Amino acid sequence: MMGFKNLGWFIPRYGILIIGFGSFLVGVFFIFQGLIQQREIIEKESRISVWFLAQTEIELLRFTESLKDFELARTPATAQEANERFEIFWSRLPPLLAGSQTAELRSIEGLVPAVKALIKVLEALEPDMQRLMALPRSEMASINARLDELRGPIHDLVRRALLYESNEVSRARERHNELYMQLLGLFGLTVVVGLVIFGLLFRQIVKTNRAIVEKDVAATQAIAARNELELAINSISEGFIVYDQEDRVALFNKRYVDLHPMQADDLQVGVSFSDLLRAAVRNGGVKVADGDVEGWIESVLEKRRGAPEATFESRLSDGSWLKISERWTVDGRLVGVHTDITALKEREQLIEQKSRLLETTLDNMKQGIAVFDADSRLVLFNNQFLTINQYPESIVAEGASYRTFVEYAAERGDLGAGAPTALVRSQMGAIERLMRTRTGSLRQQRKLDDARVIETIASALPTGGIVKTYEDITDRIDSEAERSRLMEMYHAAQKTQALGTLAGGIAHDFNNIIGGIVGNCSLLMADSPQDEPTHARLRLIMDSGTRARDLVRQILTFSRNAESLRKPLDLSATVQESLKTLRPLMPNNVALRTEGVDPCYVAGDATQIHQIILNVCINAAQAIGDRDGRVSVSIQQVDVDDGFPGNDVSARDRAGQPSRIRSGALPNGAYARITIIDTGCGIPEEVMPRIFEPFYTTKEVGDGTGLGLAAVQGIVRSHEGCIEVESLPGVGTRVDVYLPAISATLPVMQPKVVEQQAPQGSERILLVDDDRILLAATKEILMRLGYTVEAHNEPQLALSVLEEDPEAWDLVITDRSMPKMNGEELVRSLKGLRPDLPVLMLSGFVSTEDSELLATLGLAAVIGKPVFPDELATAVRRALVPVDAATRQVEPARAAQP
Numbered sequence: 001m002m003g004f005k006n007l008g009w010f011i012p013r014y015g016i017l018i019i020g021f022g023s024f025l026v027g028v029f030f031i032f033q034g035l036i037q038q039r040e041i042i043e044k045e046s047r048i049s050v051w052f053l054a055q056t057e058i059e060l061l062r063f064t065e066s067l068k069d070f071e072l073a074r075t076p077a078t079a080q081e082a083n084e085r086f087e088i089f090w091s092r093l094p095p096l097l098a099g100s101q102t103a104e105l106r107s108i109e110g111l112v113p114a115v116k117a118l119i120k121v122l123e124a125l126e127p128d129m130q131r132l133m134a135l136p137r138s139e140m141a142s143i144n145a146r147l148d149e150l151r152g153p154i155h156d157l158v159r160r161a162l163l164y165e166s167n168e169v170s171r172a173r174e175r176h177n178e179l180y181m182q183l184l185g186l187f188g189l190t191v192v193v194g195l196v197i198f199g200l201l202f203r204q205i206v207k208t209n210r211a212i213v214e215k216d217v218a219a220t221q222a223i224a225a226r227n228e229l230e231l232a233i234n235s236i237s238e239g240f241i242v243y244d245q246e247d248r249v250a251l252f253n254k255r256y257v258d259l260h261p262m263q264a265d266d267l268q269v270g271v272s273f274s275d276l277l278r279a280a281v282r283n284g285g286v287k288v289a290d291g292d293v294e295g296w297i298e299s300v301l302e303k304r305r306g307a308p309e310a311t312f313e314s315r316l317s318d319g320s321w322l323k324i325s326e327r328w329t330v331d332g333r334l335v336g337v338h339t340d341i342t343a344l345k346e347r348e349q350l351i352e353q354k355s356r357l358l359e360t361t362l363d364n365m366k367q368g369i370a371v372f373d374a375d376s377r378l379v380l381f382n383n384q385f386l387t388i389n390q391y392p393e394s395i396v397a398e399g400a401s402y403r404t405f406v407e408y409a410a411e412r413g414d415l416g417a418g419a420p421t422a423l424v425r426s427q428m429g430a431i432e433r434l435m436r437t438r439t440g441s442l443r444q445q446r447k448l449d450d451a452r453v454i455e456t457i458a459s460a461l462p463t464g465g466i467v468k469t470y471e472d473i474t475d476r477i478d479s480e481a482e483r484s485r486l487m488e489m490y491h492a493a494q495k496t497q498a499l500g501t502l503a504g505g506i507a508h509d510f511n512n513i514i515g516g517i518v519g520n521c522s523l524l525m526a527d528s529p530q531d532e533p534t535h536a537r538l539r540l541i542m543d544s545g546t547r548a549r550d551l552v553r554q555i556l557t558f559s560r561n562a563e564s565l566r567k568p569l570d571l572s573a574t575v576q577e578s579l580k581t582l583r584p585l586m587p588n589n590v591a592l593r594t595e596g597v598d599p600c601y602v603a604g605d606a607t608q609i610h611q612i613i614l615n616v617c618i619n620a621a622q623a624i625g626d627r628d629g630r631v632s633v634s635i636q637q638v639d640v641d642d643g644f645p646g647n648d649v650s651a652r653d654r655a656g657q658p659s660r661i662r663s664g665a666l667p668n669g670a671y672a673r674i675t676i677i678d679t680g681c682g683i684p685e686e687v688m689p690r691i692f693e694p695f696y697t698t699k700e701v702g703d704g705t706g707l708g709l710a711a712v713q714g715i716v717r718s719h720e721g722c723i724e725v726e727s728l729p730g731v732g733t734r735v736d737v738y739l740p741a742i743s744a745t746l747p748v749m750q751p752k753v754v755e756q757q758a759p760q761g762s763e764r765i766l767l768v769d770d771d772r773i774l775l776a777a778t779k780e781i782l783m784r785l786g787y788t789v790e791a792h793n794e795p796q797l798a799l800s801v802l803e804e805d806p807e808a809w810d811l812v813i814t815d816r817s818m819p820k821m822n823g824e825e826l827v828r829s830l831k832g833l834r835p836d837l838p839v840l841m842l843s844g845f846v847s848t849e850d851s852e853l854l855a856t857l858g859l860a861a862v863i864g865k866p867v868f869p870d871e872l873a874t875a876v877r878r879a880l881v882p883v884d885a886a887t888r889q890v891e892p893a894r895a896a897q898p
Contacts, residue, residue, distance in 0.1 A: 519777030623680025
């Protein structure tokens with residue numbers, strides 16, 4: 001057997017050698033691992049660098065493919081795709097000139113100059129890509145040729161990068177392989193030496209192990225009996241200890257030691273109980289208040305001897321709880337069983353905490369909650385139960401009957417109309433059925449005397465009883481009602497919008513009809529002597545056509561939401577013109593009168609002024625209803641000295657006086673005031689503050705949208721004016737609209753007829769319009785002016801005529817809205833055949849967005865339909881013989897305004 005002396009010799013001789021050899025093997029392992037990782041990093045960086053060039057070549061191919069798709073289908077979508085591919089291809093080049101990932105690539109000869117040259121080519125190509133839709137096919141061919149020239153340099157760069165990667169990686173692999181072989185030889189030598197050393201160690205270990213086995217056999221025979229006893233005791237889950245007749249420890253198990261870690265060092269067979277108490281005090285397991293340790297020990301011993309058995313709970317200094325049961329045996333021994341009840345105590349505390357948490361949660365809930373047991377007695381409730389129901393404290397107490405609350409609610413009127421006894425009987429019957437079935441729930445709504453709506457839900461508990469929730473849903477009820485009202489108004493507004501779209505469509509077709517009437521009438525007037533009666537009648541037809549054209553343009557303006565075009569205008573003439581249009585719309589029982597119209601001039605939009613008159617007067621007629629009444633309109637020029645408040649102000653006078661509301665501010669100065677007075681039902685005082693709110697209306701659904709006065713307010717504010725409404729229920733309403741006045745000496749837009757000789761010519765004109773009547777009249781007008789005209793009602797046929805000989809035509813006049821091919825498509829095709837060919841476009845309505853689109857087509861002008869002969873003649877001469885560059889500027893939005 002190896003003694004301690006031999007063991008002391010073995011450790012320094014072999015232990016240090018084993019540790020050193022193991023450290024060496026670990027070092028060699030990490031060296032190999034580092035070399036492998038370095039090799040992988042080199043190969044990965046090489047692949048990443050070449051990937052940049054390969055991705056660049058791939059993006060060039062994708063870009064050229066997108067250009068081919070654009071040439072096949074020249075649409076905004078394919079143009080956008082080509083531009084996106086152009087940007088992606090460009091973005092691949094800058095990383096090749098900077099960044100750590102491409103540093104190796106920049107060492108390749110010629111790569112940096114080649115990339116810079118590619119970037120210059122792309123910079124030169126960028127303007128063409130931005131106007132891709134407008135490029136002719138010849139320039140597209142030039143772009144494709146330049147891109148074809150880029151493929152060779154990029155492919156050459158990729159080839160050189162791959163060659164560079166192959167050479168560099170091969171050299172790195174050779175260097176690493178040489179190092180691997182050297183380290184492999186060293187590793188093999190180390191393994192051989194290690195095997196020799198471990199052989200010697202194994203021989204010594206065998207000798208040592210033989211000695212240990214002999215020792216274990218002897219020890220096993222000596223302690224066999226005690227191990228069996230300890231095994232039985234240690235299998236007990238509780239701590240177990242036995243004291244002999246002299247109060248000394250005779251036996252204990254491992255569980256007892258685990259439960260008393262403070263006594264672990266002092267606990268052994270033969271130690272007295274009093275010494276264990278002293279050790280507990282010394283180790284901090286027990287604290288004695290007065291410091292008299294011996295007195296405390298004596299008192300513990302007296303209590304211990306005083307009872308044959310005892311059970312108590314004790315909390316240790318580490319926070320754990322023990323249940324201790326002690327019993328004296330007949331031969332004077334003491335047996336103690338210690339049980340860990342810490343988890344039980346924690347569960348008790350957790351239950352207590354959850355009870356407090358539940359109580360706090362219930363008190364902070366939005367709903368009121370009350371729980372009644374199987375005998376309908378109150379066992380639990382929160383604060384909201386009292387707040388929502390406003391029960392007096394006298395009836396709320398633990399154990400209160402559910403019937404008490406029902407009777408109180410019935411007497412107060414919470415359960416609705418009816419005899420309280422009948423209501424209580426009905427409520428109690430429903431609750432008793434719910435408790436009897438123990439399934440389902442009972443939902444009710446109550447309206448309290450303070451107008452609050454309370455929703456109650458009673459649910460049966462599986463164990464008997466019910467839980468009842470109370471929620472104040474007044475806000476939800478109000479919100480749902482408001483949402484329903486807004487949805488109804490929204491649907492009405494949708495109908496109004498659809499009506500506007502329909503009106504726009506009808507007006508568009510009506511334009512062509514008016515154009516045919518006006519064109520043929522002008523031809524008849526030219527053929528009729530001015531002294532004949534028919535000439536005067538034809539003049540009346542032309543005047544009616546002019547008014548019809550203006551009316552159609554108003555309809556188009558309303559239906560397309562055109563922007564306001566404010567010009568100097570005679571307000572009195574504009575309002576009177578609006579009243580002429582309005583009179584046929586007024587009911588027979590409503591008289592529309594004009595009283596006191598003074599000459600006034602403002603800077604405004606005639607269409608929007610018409611809208612003000614239309615909305616206010618129709619509102620007035622609806623306020624009059626079926627009884628006889630009148631609507632009076634007057635115009636006066638007034639001077640404002642004191643001004644008006646800067647913000648919207650609503651003022652309510654005392655009872656019996658009119659209520660007023662103003663919107664807008666007026667600096668001091670001269671204003672034109674439009675006054676509209678009706679004898680309708682008037683506006684209630686509580687409704688007056690909301691009359692300018694969008695979608696607010698007092699009419700039934702379908703009778704109004706609530707947009708009339710809101711639109712009037714917006715128009716007045718856009719004209720920097722003010723609107724004031726004064727009303728008295730049962731008497732009527734007065735609306736005053738103030739608009740800033742301008743000097744009468746300024747040029748004012750007035751309709752006038754200029755009698756002059758229309759300009760003539762002899763050029764060849766190609767005329768395109770899908771309306772045959774309008775096409776024939778326009779062709780005749782142009783031919784009488786001396787032009788040679790060829791007319792077509794199909795744009796495809798006109799395009800084929802121009803393709804035969806593009807230089808044979810001096811001017812093209814085309815309609816904008818045509819089937820199969822619209823005016824914009826025809827103009828693009830014409831410009832592709834002959835870019836310098838002047839083109840006039842006829843359109844009934846052109847919005848601001850359309851103006852921006854048409855300005856890119858290179859049109860000579862855009863003329864609003866229906867066009868009068870003198871307007872057509874002037875536009876044709878300006879297109880054929882432009883005075884300067886300004887006359888060729890396209891202003892489609894202005895040309896199509898009324």
